[in-house]
Amino acid sequence: MKISEIAEKMCSSELAAADIKAICNSRGFSLSDTRSPALFESLLLSDMGLQSAFASLNRKALIMLHFLKCWKKPVGIDMFDRLRAKRASRYDTFNQKYGDLFKQVKMQLVRKGILVFSTDPSRLDMKTKLERQVFGFPTPFHASLPPLFSKPAVLPGDGEFNAPFIRAKLNQLTQLLVTDDTDPFAWSLKNGVLMLGGAEFKTDTLRIWKRQAWGACCVPNLLTETHAKDGFYTPMAAMDYAFSTLGPDEWIEPEEMQPIFQVFCRQRQKLKAQPIFQHGWKKACLVRQKKDGKTCYRPAPPLNGRVDAANYQDFLSADGAGGIQVNLETIPLHGLEAISRISQFRITDGVLTASPDIVRMGRRFNEFREDCLTKWLAQSSDAFSDAFSTVSERWGQHLMHRNVLIAKVKNIGLKVSLEKTFKDGRVIFLPGDFIAFPESVRHQVEALVIQNGFAVKTVDHSC
Known part of the structure; x- marks a missing residue:
């Protein structure tokens, strides 16, 4: 059942008169407005009285509502077992396990006009009515849900970032001969292309490496201890959601994460927020600040971004032979990604x-031709300057590939959509509203064109 269907059925047939009266008292409805089930449902799904209803809940109940907001699907009564200090015995019948819990949920959440419930007729394999009961947190309520953290610390500044952890990884680049072959994120050079973990280097791959390093150094593993089908999130997913609710200058202490772990995650092995956050900082996934003798954390800023043109000389220098030497101790990660896209x-x-690679430059010419890095490289290295000039002169004049298709795209919005989707260079943007791409991605290009509301017109090459 959809949550909207659950709400409709609850208002029409599931509630007793005492339940309706309790909802009206909690949300501030008039009993006269409940004579029509449709009107009652409309009022129930409005934001009228929601703030006061939410204000009456305890911390754990609010965290459960945030869980249901993430879950997005109706749940059975057993999902609320995590709200109890002591879980039900496995040897009891379903009604014995959850009968009292149903009464609590109905009293604390349904009668306050916050949750909706009904009997799901599709659950024919369930033996009892209680097993067929489903609950939902209506989507219209999500915007009014109080913050996950009521009073996070507000601290200015970027905090302390464990940059040496990242630099140690970058320094492995110059030690390729002693790199551990068992490392799934080992550096390598393949025909001059910088590779990380078997794929061309991108800052996003390094972000994945950091998260996996963080997850693997904790017990249980923060990423692989997943029980989503059983109604639980991984610890990492729980933290991702929790941190996503913070404002730009908001920080939290590890203890504030503990009750969220208890609701979102399986507790076979108790999760301890303090060491988890400490490991997150060590692996450069979190930044930290101290306030009143306590350490607060928030996610580290993204690794990608733009480099200040005035600072290129801090991490790049010409070697006198046409190449550009990279200082791995100072180069920003997004700067390394930018130069790796056009170099060998x-x-x-x-x-x-780094040396210029005309083929790779040609694939991404539309991206970097006006970039500040391009101008700095051209001024600092004759080899890069000559390569840029060659690519610019040949741009749109020569196409020497087999199985390449040409298309004309006039709509600016569609062009932007294509550029965002095919950042990997599989689609090349040519002058005169033309694009070129291999036959192998034709169906993907056509699907995107249709998805954006345009028709695909073809011309036979033999005409």
């Missing part, structure tokens, strides 16, 4: 050095 690398005397 080599390691000389323990130094990572």
